[in-house]
Amino acid sequence: MTNKRVQLGRKILSANEEYAQENQNLLREKGKYCLNMISSPGSGKTAILARTISDVRDRVKIGVVEGDIQTDIDAERIRATNAPAIQINTDGACHLSATQVNAALHQIGLNELDLVVIENVGNLVCPTAFELGEDGKVVVLSVAEGDDKPAKYPAIFSKAKVLLLNKIDLVNMGAVDFDVDKAMADAKRLNKDIEIFCISAKTGEGMADWYDWLIRKAGK
Ligand SMILES: Nc1nc2c(ncn2[C@@H]2O[C@H](COP(=O)(O)OP(=O)(O)OP(=O)(O)O)[C@@H](O)[C@H]2O)c(=O)[nH]1
Ligand SMILES: [Mg+2]
Numbered sequence: 263m264t265n266k267r268v269q270l271g272r273k274i275l276s277a278n279e280e281y282a283q284e285n286q287n288l289l290r291e292k293g294k295y296c297l298n299m300i301s302s303p304g305s306g307k308t309a310i311l312a313r314t315i316s317d318v319r320d321r322v323k324i325g326v327v328e329g330d331i332q333t334d335i336d337a338e339r340i341r342a343t344n345a346p347a348i349q350i351n352t353d354g355a356c357h358l359s360a361t362q363v364n365a366a367l368h369q370i371g372l373n374e375l376d377l378v379v380i381e382n383v384g385n386l387v388c389p390t391a392f393e394l395g396e397d398g399k400v401v402v403l404s405v406a407e408g409d410d411k412p413a414k415y416p417a418i419f420s421k422a423k424v425l426l427l428n429k430i431d432l433v434n435m436g437a438v439d440f441d442v443d444k445a446m447a448d449a450k451r452l453n454k455d456i457e458i459f460c461i462s463a464k465t466g467e468g469m470a471d472w473y474d475w476l477i478r479k480a481g482k
């Protein structure tokens with residue numbers, strides 16, 4: 263009985279890996295860069311994406327794959343910026359699978375895009391374990407969540423290419439106690455290559471450096 267369970271677990275994992283490989287092949291073939299955005303619920307993923315899309319639209323054409331347990335609220339927020347968005351509802355699952363993303367990549371109109379961003383289901387733990395075929399992961403941490411998060415949830419900070427430290431406006435106004443230097447040092451200790459941008463999707467502070475990084479990666 264135990265053996266059977268182990269085998270089933272292996273099979274599911276390899277199916278995800280197979281689709282992740284297929285997604286990567288499709289994206290490479292078409293020459294499109296792809297990011298997998300991971301964070302706790304409410305750190306500001308959709309707010310960052312909506313502002314980014316509007317601010318860089320003349321340079322980079324971005325499409326978004328939205329992962330949520332329920333609703334198409336986030337896809338509608340992206341569509342309001344006139345960018346294409348495909349909503350996936352996982353119906354309870356706390357991460358996106360590469361199979362789900364494969365279907366979305368075939369619907370999103372890749373030929374018209376430079377960059378695809380996958381907004382994963384809000385969850386700082388589980389999505390890190392499921393490769394989707396992306397070129398890199400972006401972790402978003404908002405200052406309201408506390409400066410101990412890189413130390414307590416190390417996996418995503420170890421794997422991500424970029425850390426967006428969002429809602430920096432709340433630190434500036436003294437609304438939260440968050441030691442920016444400590445959070446950055448902890449993230450760097452886990453991952454010396456991680457690029458860190460302190461941003462506010464609300465005020466626009468710090469966003470220009472993030473845009474430069476994105477434009478470079480999108481080959482523009
Ligand atoms: N003060 C402040 N609020 C922000 C900022 N960015 C986002 N918010 C607010 O934070 C809340 C959550 O933002 P979302 O963009 O929905 O966060 P999310 O990570 O996409 O959430 P899920 O998709 O549910 O995981 C909203 O009320 C935003 O207006 C910021 O830079 N500063
Ligand atoms: Mg969102």
Ligand SMILES: [Zn+2]
Binds near residue numbers: 356357
């Ligand atoms: Zn999960």
